[in-house]
Amino acid sequence: MKRAVVLAGCTALVLSLADTGARAGGRDPGREVLGARDGWASEGTGTTGGSAADAAHVHTVTTWEEFRTALRDGGSAPRIIRVKGMIDAVSQGCEAFEAEGYDFRKYLAAYDPAVWGHDTPVRGEQEDLRAASAARQEAAVTADVPADTTIVGVGKRSGIRGGSLRIKGVDNVIVRNLTIEAPVDCFPQWDPTDDNGTGAWNSEYDGVVVHGSAHVWIDHNTLTDGRYPDSGLPAYFGKTYQRHDGLLDVVRGADRVTVSWNSFRDHDKTILIGNSDGAAATDTGKLRVTLHHNRFEGIVERAPRVRFGQVDSYNNHFVVTKDQKWGYVYGIGKESRLVAEHNAFTLAPGISPAKIFKKWSEAPVTAGNNHVNGRIVDLVAVHNAEIPAETLRSGAGWTPALRTEVDPPRAVPGIVGARAGAGRVC
Numbered sequence: 001m002k003r004a005v006v007l008a009g010c011t012a013l014v015l016s017l018a019d020t021g022a023r024a025g026g027r028d029p030g031r032e033v034l035g036a037r038d039g040w041a042s043e044g045t046g047t048t049g050g051s052a053a054d055a056a057h058v059h060t061v062t063t064w065e066e067f068r069t070a071l072r073d074g075g076s077a078p079r080i081i082r083v084k085g086m087i088d089a090v091s092q093g094c095e096a097f098e099a100e101g102y103d104f105r106k107y108l109a110a111y112d113p114a115v116w117g118h119d120t121p122v123r124g125e126q127e128d129l130r131a132a133s134a135a136r137q138e139a140a141v142t143a144d145v146p147a148d149t150t151i152v153g154v155g156k157r158s159g160i161r162g163g164s165l166r167i168k169g170v171d172n173v174i175v176r177n178l179t180i181e182a183p184v185d186c187f188p189q190w191d192p193t194d195d196n197g198t199g200a201w202n203s204e205y206d207g208v209v210v211h212g213s214a215h216v217w218i219d220h221n222t223l224t225d226g227r228y229p230d231s232g233l234p235a236y237f238g239k240t241y242q243r244h245d246g247l248l249d250v251v252r253g254a255d256r257v258t259v260s261w262n263s264f265r266d267h268d269k270t271i272l273i274g275n276s277d278g279a280a281a282t283d284t285g286k287l288r289v290t291l292h293h294n295r296f297e298g299i300v301e302r303a304p305r306v307r308f309g310q311v312d313s314y315n316n317h318f319v320v321t322k323d324q325k326w327g328y329v330y331g332i333g334k335e336s337r338l339v340a341e342h343n344a345f346t347l348a349p350g351i352s353p354a355k356i357f358k359k360w361s362e363a364p365v366t367a368g369n370n371h372v373n374g375r376i377v378d379l380v381a382v383h384n385a386e387i388p389a390e391t392l393r394s395g396a397g398w399t400p401a402l403r404t405e406v407d408p409p410r411a412v413p414g415i416v417g418a419r420a421g422a423g424r425v426c
Helices: 064-072 104-111 125-141 379-386 409-419
Strands: 003-006 013-017 032-034 058-061 079-083 086-088 142-144 149-153 159-161 164-168 171-176 179-181 189-191 200-202 208-211 214-219 222-224 248-251 255-260 263-269 271-273 289-292 295-301 310-314 317-320 330-332 337-341 344-347 357-359 364-368
Touching: 032 171, 058 064, 064 079, 064 086, 064 142, 104 125, 125 142, 125 189, 164 171, 317 409, 330 337, 344 409, 357 379, 364 379
Parallel strands: 058 079, 079 149, 086 159, 142 164, 149 171, 159 179, 164 208, 171 214, 179 222, 208 248, 214 255, 222 263, 248 271, 255 289, 263 295, 289 310, 295 317, 310 337, 317 344, 330 357, 337 364
Antiparallel strands: 003 013, 013 032, 189 200
């Protein structure tokens, strides 16, 4: 016999209580499921993750290998994986992945623009060895998450360092209460033709990637560069040796995703929704994502950048400090339909709210009742007035219906600051 109970003070959470389930007289975050009308992931069949798992499919893991084994074993049965403590996917260091003969100094010498130029992609022995080394790292740090799975951190200080959670081609996944330190790419590739022909270092591995999957709930996590901030990265060929990709990507026909009560901190390319302008065949009518009650601080861009999707962003708090590098918050991309309402922005003096939007392609946007430093600001109007070369059209053409209680934007900094992130499951 099962019954659903709405948790007091957490209107979007529902606890599935089975005979083999929650602790008597207490909560079990691994059994909680996404509540009704809580964003796009609640549409249709909803998102329950592994809440129906029997005792044999409830695992507590303390190492990366235990974690990956728990993901692989058990066939198609629902599972709950409890991560206890901080587990490290690259504890052996980058050297363990190096293919024999790879030498970064030789790589730099071979592809120095003074030698190689900027017209041709890199190729040759050292590039082949770099690619082989990168393949070894990918095999070691990527964890494939099966359908009907809940991954939940135990207590306040649990999570994953250097691993990439890949939710690919499956349905019904929950990821909660984890501190996720972004993977560090040990072997970035130099692309001499990138960045308007001046070259760039390109890295792989997202903290979490939702790839062609549906009904995914990402809740109460802290996602960050952690011990390896971009400020500590060196430069080669005059470009930052970028070793991070995204914190959270939703791509390649993924759909019905809710991202709630997370803390995104100290990262460059934060959230990408839709990875290519040429993906209309797979992405049109999908990439429906809700982001609410998340906190963004120390991020440079993509919070999120959107292509194609109907994205609802409400009650989020964005903090931009005086000395940080910053580009924009919302990237308006090809055929996107973004609704950004009831959000709060705390901008340091001298930072204009006109840069909150960045227009990449012609697409309409709805933006209403957003507060900047405690005052209502028409973000589209101020953008168009200050950046007329990127004029935005108002009116995304749809009205979000799948929302929990909408808080007044003036109260959002306090509410989100107190409750967003790992260790704060309400």
